[in-house]
Amino acid sequence: MKRPHEKLKVWQLSVELISRLYTLTGKFPDAERYGLTSQIRRSGVSIPANIAEGAARGSDGDYLRFLRISRGSLSELETLLLIAKNLHFIDDSDYASSLQECETIGSLLEGLSRRLKASLISEEDPAYDA
Numbered sequence: 001m002k003r004p005h006e007k008l009k010v011w012q013l014s015v016e017l018i019s020r021l022y023t024l025t026g027k028f029p030d031a032e033r034y035g036l037t038s039q040i041r042r043s044g045v046s047i048p049a050n051i052a053e054g055a056a057r058g059s060d061g062d063y064l065r066f067l068r069i070s071r072g073s074l075s076e077l078e079t080l081l082l083i084a085k086n087l088h089f090i091d092d093s094d095y096a097s098s099l100q101e102c103e104t105i106g107s108l109l110e111g112l113s114r115r116l117k118a119s120l121i122s123e124e125d126p127a128y129d130a
Contacts (some may be wrong), residue, residue, distance in 0.1 A: 005055035010108035014048040014070075017101050021077075024098070028089045036089065040080045046073035047105065064116045071109050078102050 005011050021044045025037040047070045054066025078099060085095040 005052045010105055011048050011051045014105050018044050024094055036084055043073045043077040060116045060119050067109055067113050074102055074106055
């Protein structure tokens, strides 16, 4: 049985991204194992992990906060990928495809955040009857 967050396309895509990031960073120089490689992997893993944690918290406010953390990790990842490209650790093609995946995930995170914000607003409305 799938947990609720596992049904979300944004969570699924971010988990898929992790596999590609591990493959991509596996080609980095050994000297980067504890530097850029580790940072890219940690920021990438943080995206679906925070989606899952937020979903499990049981409140839309907490969920929204964890989605913001996921969005921050995504921005960090985009920056780290650019640095890796500039250092010639990844080629333009890998960078472009990774960035496209990040943009898709970012759009989905934004959409989910908007829905949660709307839910919070309606619950705070005095005319809202739970």
